[in-house]
Amino acid sequence: MINLNTSEQNTWCPGCHNFVILSCAKKAVSELINEGHAKHEDFVTVTGIGCHAKLYDYINTSGFYGLHGRAIPTANGITLGNPKLKVMTFAGDGDVYAEGISHFINAARVNPNYALFVNNNKIFALTTGQVTPTSEKGFPGRSTPKGNPFTPMNPVSLALEAGASFVAREYSLDVKNLTETMKAAIKHKGFAYVDIIQPCITFHNFTEYVKDKMYRLNGPFEYKKAMEKAKEWDYSDSADAKIPVGIFYEEERPTLSDLFDNKNWSEAYPERKINSALWERFKV
Amino acid sequence: MEFQITIAGEAGQGIAKSAEIVSKDFVSRGFYVFNYRDYGSLIRGGENFNVLRISDEPVYSNDWTNDFAILFGKFSSHHLNKMKQNGISIGTLEGVQAKMNPSLIIKEIGANKIVENAVLLGALYKAMGQPIEALIKQMETYGKHTKVNQIAAQKGYDTYNGEVNEIRFNVRKGNRYYVSGSNAISQGAIASGMDLYIAYPMTPATPVLHILARVKDDVRAIQLENEIGVISAGLGASFAGANVMVGTSGGGFALMNEALSLQGISEIPIVTYMCMRPGPATGIPTYTGQGDMQFVLNSGHGEYSKVVIAPGDPKEAFERTAEAFYLANKYRVLSVLLTDKHLAESDYTFDSSPTFRVKPTRNLVNQSKDYLSYKITEDGNSPRAVPGKGIARATSYEHDEMGYTVEESEKIKIMVEKRLRKAKTLEDAVKKLEPITVYGKGKRLVISWGSTKGAIVDAIKLLEDTRFLQISYLKPFPSEEVKKEIEESLDVAIIENSATGQIAALIRENTGLEIKKKILKYDGRPFGYLELADKIKEMFK
Ligand SMILES: Cc1ncc(C[n+]2csc(CCOP(=O)(O)OP(=O)(O)O)c2C)c(N)n1
Ligand SMILES: [Mg+2]
Numbered sequence: 001m002i003n004l005n006t007s008e009q010n011t012w013c014p015g016c017h018n019f020v021i022l023s024c025a026k027k028a029v030s031e032l033i034n035e036g037h038a039k040h041e042d043f044v045t046v047t048g049i050g051c052h053a054k055l056y057d058y059i060n061t062s063g064f065y066g067l068h069g070r071a072i073p074t075a076n077g078i079t080l081g082n083p084k085l086k087v088m089t090f091a092g093d094g095d096v097y098a099e100g101i102s103h104f105i106n107a108a109r110v111n112p113n114y115a116l117f118v119n120n121n122k123i124f125a126l127t128t129g130q131v132t133p134t135s136e137k138g139f140p141g142r143s144t145p146k147g148n149p150f151t152p153m154n155p156v157s158l159a160l161e162a163g164a165s166f167v168a169r170e171y172s173l174d175v176k177n178l179t180e181t182m183k184a185a186i187k188h189k190g191f192a193y194v195d196i197i198q199p200c201i202t203f204h205n206f207t208e209y210v211k212d213k214m215y216r217l218n219g220p221f222e223y224k225k226a227m228e229k230a231k232e233w234d235y236s237d238s239a240d241a242k243i244p245v246g247i248f249y250e251e252e253r254p255t256l257s258d259l260f261d262n263k264n265w266s267e268a269y270p271e272r273k274i275n276s277a278l279w280e281r282f283k284v
Numbered sequence: 285m286e287f288q289i290t291i292a293g294e295a296g297q298g299i300a301k302s303a304e305i306v307s308k309d310f311v312s313r314g315f316y317v318f319n320y321r322d323y324g325s326l327i328r329g330g331e332n333f334n335v336l337r338i339s340d341e342p343v344y345s346n347d348w349t350n351d352f353a354i355l356f357g358k359f360s361s362h363h364l365n366k367m368k369q370n371g372i373s374i375g376t377l378e379g380v381q382a383k384m385n386p387s388l389i390i391k392e393i394g395a396n397k398i399v400e401n402a403v404l405l406g407a408l409y410k411a412m413g414q415p416i417e418a419l420i421k422q423m424e425t426y427g428k429h430t431k432v433n434q435i436a437a438q439k440g441y442d443t444y445n446g447e448v449n450e451i452r453f454n455v456r457k458g459n460r461y462y463v464s465g466s467n468a469i470s471q472g473a474i475a476s477g478m479d480l481y482i483a484y485p486m487t488p489a490t491p492v493l494h495i496l497a498r499v500k501d502d503v504r505a506i507q508l509e510n511e512i513g514v515i516s517a518g519l520g521a522s523f524a525g526a527n528v529m530v531g532t533s534g535g536g537f538a539l540m541n542e543a544l545s546l547q548g549i550s551e552i553p554i555v556t557y558m559c560m561r562p563g564p565a566t567g568i569p570t571y572t573g574q575g576d577m578q579f580v581l582n583s584g585h586g587e588y589s590k591v592v593i594a595p596g597d598p599k600e601a602f603e604r605t606a607e608a609f610y611l612a613n614k615y616r617v618l619s620v621l622l623t624d625k626h627l628a629e630s631d632y633t634f635d636s637s638p639t640f641r642v643k644p645t646r647n648l649v650n651q652s653k654d655y656l657s658y659k660i661t662e663d664g665n666s667p668r669a670v671p672g673k674g675i676a677r678a679t680s681y682e683h684d685e686m687g688y689t690v691e692e693s694e695k696i697k698i699m700v701e702k703r704l705r706k707a708k709t710l711e712d713a714v715k716k717l718e719p720i721t722v723y724g725k726g727k728r729l730v731i732s733w734g735s736t737k738g739a740i741v742d743a744i745k746l747l748e749d750t751r752f753l754q755i756s757y758l759k760p761f762p763s764e765e766v767k768k769e770i771e772e773s774l775d776v777a778i779i780e781n782s783a784t785g786q787i788a789a790l791i792r793e794n795t796g797l798e799i800k801k802k803i804l805k806y807d808g809r810p811f812g813y814l815e816l817a818d819k820i821k822e823m824f825k
Contacts, residue, residue, distance in 0.1 A: 008688050044671045046520075049680070056679070057689050062671030064523055065679035065689070066516070067546055073513040077520020077528075080480060080506065082672050085524060103516075106509040260504045265479040266525020266648075266670050274606050274644055275475040279637050282463040282471075284311040 002033055002040045008057040017172035017198045021119060022055050024175055025088065028182040029061065037187060038086045045088050046075045048095035050126045051200075052119035055090050069099025076103075076112045076256060082266045083257035086186055087114035094124045097133040097155055104155075107191055108162035113255040115185035115192040118155070119172070121200035122235070129203035136237040139204070152235035159193050160227050160249060166192035167226065168247040171214055172199070181247065190255050197243070210243060217246035285453040286339035288346060289408070292363050293356035296328045298401045302354070303334030304631075305405065309422040310338050311462045311633050314455035318738070319631035320346045320810070325487070325569040331359035340455045344597060344632060344738030347812035351449065352412060354404045355380055372411045372447055374404060382407065382446025389439050395432045402433040406440025413450030416441040461599075461634045465627035465735075466491035468598035469557060472605030473529050474501045477644045478555075480521050481505045482514045483531040487569045488625035489559035492531050511536035515543040519552045523678050525670035527609065527646060531557035534576045535566065541583050544618060548588030548703075550678040551616035551658070551666065553647075555608045560624040562808050571808030572625035574734055575782040578789065580620055581759055587700075589707040591619040591714070592759040596721075596737030601627065603638045604756065607717055610642040615665050615710055622758065624781070626810040627735035641717050651676070656685040660698060664705030711760040719757035720765045726750045728824050729773035731766075731799070733758060733787055735810065736779050742813035747820060758790065767795040777801035777823045781810060 004026040012018045025045075032038055043061040047053035049068035056065040062085075066074040071091040078087050096104050096118050107116070123141065124130040131141035131148040134155060138147040159167050166188040170178045178196065185192035197214075199207040217229060226249035233243045289306065293299045300321060307317040320335040337346040349368050355361070355375035364379050373380040386403035390396070402423070409419050419441075420434045470492050473481065483493045484507060496505035508514050511532050518530040532540065537558050547554055558580055562573035581592055591611050595601040601623065608619035649655070649667040651674030659666040666685075669676050677687025682699060684690050690699070723741055726749035732740055733755045744750045753769045755762065770776055770791070776799050778788045785802035792798050803819045805811055811819075 006688065041672060041674050044524075054689075060675070062674075062676050063678070063687070064520065064550075065677075065681055065687075067542055067680050070512065070516040070543065073508065073516035074520040076508070076513070077482075077517030077522075078524045078671075079520075080517060081521035081524025081526035081528075082670070085672055102509055103513055106513070260506060263479070263502075263504070264525075265521070265527065266672060274477075274640050274642075276637060276640065278471040278475040279461065279602060282461040282467065284308055284460050284462045 002030060004029060004060045006058055006060050010058060011054065012051065013202050015201050016051070017201070018052055018055065018119065020172055020175060021178070021196060021198065022058055024179040024182055025055065026059060027179045028186065032183060032186060042084060042086045043088065044078055044085050045090065046071050046078065047089070048091040048100070050092035050094055050124070052090055052092045069095050070103070071095060072100055072103035072107050072116065075114050076107060079112045079114055079257050080260065082264050083113065083262045084264055088186060089114055089116045091116065091118055093118060093120040093122060093132045093134045097153060105158070105162045108159050108164035108193070110256045111165055111190045111253060113190055113257055115182070115188070115194065117182065117194050117196055119198045120195050121198045121204055122206065123200050123204035125200050125203055134235050135204070136235065154231065154234050156195055156248065157227060157230040160223070160230055164193045165190035165251050165253055167230070167249045168194045169197065169245050170194055171197050171210065171245055174245070177246070184247065188250065189252055206237070209237060213241050214243045214245050217244045217248065219247045220250040221248065223249060286337065286341070286343065287351040287451060288349070289336045289338070290333055290350045290353040290363055290366070291336070292331060292333035292354065292360035293401065294359060295323065295326055295330050295332050297357060298398060299332040299334060302401045302405055303336055305419065305422045305425070307336055307631060308462060309418050311460045313418065314457050314460065315340060316342045316633040317462065317631070318343045318346055318633070321629045323570050333360065333363070340453050342633070342635070343742060345742045345810070345813040347814040352408060354408055356401065356404060370449060372449055374407050374411060374446065382411065382444065384440070384444070386440070389443060390436060393435050393439060395436055399429070399433050399436040402436035403440035406437035407444035410441045410444040411446060411448055413448050413452070458635050462631055463598045463634070464629060464631045465598045465601050465623055466495060466629065468601040469605055469621065469623070470495040470499070472602035473609070474499065474503055475602070476606040476609040477527050477646070478503055478529050478609065479526040480528045481531065482508060482518050482521070482528065484508060484511050484514050484536060486533040486536045488561055488628045489531045489533045489557060491628060492557060511539040512543065515540040518554050519543060519547060519550065522552045522554050523670065523676070525648070525672070527613070529555040529557055531559070533559050533561050534563050534579070537576070537580065537583065545584035545586050546680050547618045548584055548586055548590070549680060549682070552678055553612040553616050553668070555612050555619045555621065557621045558623070559628050560622070562806070568808045570625065572735070572810055573781050573806065573808060574624055575786070575806070577622065577758065577782070577786045580622055581790070588703055589710050590617055590759060591710065592622055592757070593619060594622045594734040594756055594758055595627070596734060596754055596756065597627065598632050599634050599638050600756070603640060606640050606644065607642050609644060611710070611713065613645055613647045613668070615706060615713065616668055617710065622734065624735050626781070632738070657687040658683060658685050658699065658702070660685055660702050662705070663709040664702050665709055707760070714757050714760045714762070717757070719755070719762035720769070721754045721756065722751055722769065723754065724751040727774040729753055729769060729776045730779050730820060731755065731776065731787065731791070732779040736781055739811040739813045739816045740779060743817040743820060746817045750820060750824070755787070761790065761794040763794040766791060767797060770795065770797050770799070775824050777803055777820070779803045779811070779816070781805050
């Protein structure tokens with residue numbers, strides 16, 4: 001049994017849903033290893049910056065603790081460098097939907113082969129409670145004391161619109177389904193996006209709001225139906241909302257690395273002489 | 285013995301291609317050609333021109349008066365007063381010595397408008413007393429348009445009845461290499477074992493993206509969504525084990541800054557090709573300047589080591605690209621190849637091949653169970669390993685040897701000091717790579733870096749008692765070497781294609797010596813060698 005724990009001191013708030021997400025991630029990785037899907041050394045945990053990103057310190061795999069907003073392009077590069085790696089990218093809603101939104105839309109389009117988990121607490125948590133693009137209108141964040149003036153974006157329908165090849169939503173406390181969907185996302189060949197609804201117990205606790213509104217999809221669906229389902233909830237706090245969770249959509253198409261021949265450059269490594277013959281190409 | 289030709293016309297009239305044909309013909313016959321390209325940020329309408337300086341001795345720059353000119357289209361009249369005494373101008377403009385009507389000639393042969401330039405090239409060959417067969421042979425590179433261009437050229441040659449100024453001199457035989465900076469960087473990168481080139485288009489760095497996208501070698505050129513995406517993916521790919529170069533100009537480099545700083549703390553090797561245009565902001569996209577030097581040296585927040593290399597010509601660019609990859613991989617640092625439009629887009633002729641001071645290395649160790657991504661070492665350099673074979677970590681936070689986040693004062697100091705020790709290690713490494721070069725002899729010294737080399741080397745041949753110190757490594761800075769050269773001189777000036785002369789500040793920072801004399805040019809154009817010789821003479825009067 002591979003030990004995925006590290007001895008780093010955990011600094012999440014007691015009761016933070018990130019503990020659950022972390023344990024689901026470890027469970028998913030260890031089951032995938034046991035099922036022979038991948039080896040321990042193949043996994044790479046990529047993170048952005050935020051509370052969610054501390055996961056890098058708490059999981060014993062290779063890892064890349066990136067910049068705020070840049071987990072996606074960093075992961076793009078990792079799959080280009082070595083397409084055999086199993087990359088799990090954890091990012092926050094601030095990371096992906098604010099700072100790095102252009103990377104999200106373009107990644108959905110070019111289909112890099114990795115799983116993107118967005119720990120969506122509808123708040124900038126590590127910077128102590130400002131609104132993000134998925135915060136509901138009226139929410140009194142610390143930079144918007146009179147209430148968030150803007151309506152939220154719907155990242156799930158955006159991902160579908162942008163061409164993501166795997167789109168899902170899960171809830172941070174649903175251990176069984178979150179673990180299963182994580183595994184499916186990691187196994188998916190292409191850009192697998194999972195929005196994890198994760199109430200922040202300190203700065204934005206919407207547990208009561210989502211608790212009774214979620215229902216399970218029997219997806220994946222064909223595109224049009226998936227889009228309809230994606231639009232059922234607009235990330236607002238409307239009282240009569242229904243929040244579908246599960247897999248909305250899945251398709252297989254060439255990945256970013258496929259398009260560049262899936263070369264594993266890390267293996268193309270014999271020490272060699274400089275190929276000075278290339279200078280001869282300029283001979284007239 | 286030498287002469288200069290300007291070929292000017294409207295964008296879209298095949299000016300650059302005409303210049304290439306003439307250049308390659310002369311180079312193939314043993315001449316040395318320097319080809320300066322001047323074009324605006326536009327696709328059609330507006331002027332393009334090329335200046336070809338052709339000689340039986342090596343030449344690395346041009347000047348601004350011509351022995352011959354093809355002036356074609358409505359924008360080129362300003363070249364009329366740049367003719368030498370016995371110069372011959374040919375073209376369609378009012379005021380040229382030999383007026384031609386290529387549109388009539390192409391009608392006669394039933395050809396398309398785009399071969400009008402071939403008519404004028406034929407006329408030029410007659411005016412230069414050069415064999416038309418040589419031009420016609422060179423036109424074989426036109427592919428399916430070869431025949432019609434050849435007919436048009438012959439017709440131009442036969443029709444020309446202006447003056448003839450026969451060029452007659454003997455050239456030494458031997459190998460000739462005709463190459464631009466963009467081509468040299470591209471091939472140099474492949475030669476050094478690059479796997480991936482990642483970029484977002486930005487003039488004047490774009491030609492490298494185009495060249496590498498076309499090559500059949502085992503490399504991939506990839507365009508991503510923006511420069512932040514480019515450098516982040518570059519670091520990701522290098523972390524995974526690829527040998528990566530990213531490329532851009534000033535604006536894109538500005539966007540890359542946060543991730544360049546991430547390079548500093550994560551110690552992931554990467555090479556950045558930074559090709560300057562004049563700024564600020566969008567500036568002058570298709571013109572040249574060296575004004576981003578201090579920005580590049582000081583790029584990335586935080587305190588960490590990097591390498592900034594400034595090759596002076598395409599051959600050096602080929603050699604120094606190898607060093608950029610070597611140093612990046614060996615010491616897990618960022619190597620910036622700092623060039624500009626003038627170096628990237630001018631073509632130079634060489635008669636020898638590059639020599640290399642380094643062997644390529646990916647510098648990967650076999651991971652054992654106890655591999656530490658940030659092992660504390662005496663020289664500050666930690667062994668490099670990649671994920672896939674064992675555990676490898678990279679992080680933007682301050683960290684311990686394993687790569688786990690730390691905030692404790694003792695642990696922070698240990699890692700900061702490890703990185704500091706790398707600065708000294710790099711300094712020692714760069715000392716072995718000929719960071720400076722001195723040209724000529726004399727008590728008076730001009731100092732410069734980068735693409736000004738060509739005009740300076742050509743200018744000091746015309747001057748007495750003047751030598752040239754070229755600084756090829758801006759970081760780590762070869763302080764002792766530069767100090768010694770300055771102290772051995774009676775008079776010193778710096779030369780820079782910028783408005784403020786940033787190399788003077790860099791020299792003062794590193795040697796304590798202040799150089800007050802500055803020869804500067806900041807109109808987007810490179811120095812002409814005669815122009816520069818006059819300015820140096822004036823400065824040392
Ligand atoms: C370029 C940059 N801007 C701002 C910050 C400050 N910052 C750190 S975490 C964070 C927000 C994190 O929010 P989110 O991504 O939602 O993660 P969470 O803390 O909610 O898990 C910000 C703005 C930063 N680190 N880098
Ligand atoms: Mg958040």
